Amino acid sequence: MTGIDRLTALCPPPPTAPSTDWSSTEQALGMPLPADYKQIADAYGPGAFCTTVLSDRETVPLFPDGFLAQGAFFTPTTPAPTPVPVDTAPRPPASRATGARDIRAWARAHGHDVPDRGRIPVAVLEA
Structure with missing residues (x-):
């Protein structure tokens, strides 16, 4: 045994x-x-x-x-349920799209170097 x-x-x-x-x-x-x-x-x-x-x-x-x-x-005992991840990242308002002018203003305010015209760097868009 x-x-x-x-x-x-x-x-x-x-x-x-x-x-x-x-x-x-x-x-x-x-x-x-x-x-x-x-x-x-x-x-x-x-x-x-x-x-x-x-x-x-x-x-x-x-x-x-x-x-x-x-x-x-x-x-x-009953195992505790696995918590569901919650995305707490702030989201832009759904009512309007964020324009290039707003993105450039935000990027400059946060120390990013962005051109006045043309494409906005991907790194800035993902920041």
Whole structure:
């Protein structure tokens, strides 16, 4: 009997756990994760054992006295939704197009060198 078998016998996992793309996760972290960690995460998903959240942010404590006094249980948590990026860059008013005269005035006010006539440099338009 393996360690994960003993754990699931002592404390049954929830009926469903979210699946994890381990290849992408390990690539994003730049390192492989231990196989037993992935087995536990696949079986249980995010949550806490006996109200003790085990994470990599702190040293994992030795189990305190009375840790299993109320029995072994797992409390799943729902991952926070991924925030949707919000574009906060100011936009010109939609009511009128920005003319070359306005662009040149803005560019000069911000230290850009622009010609009086002709094409406005791309670097200025993208600034």
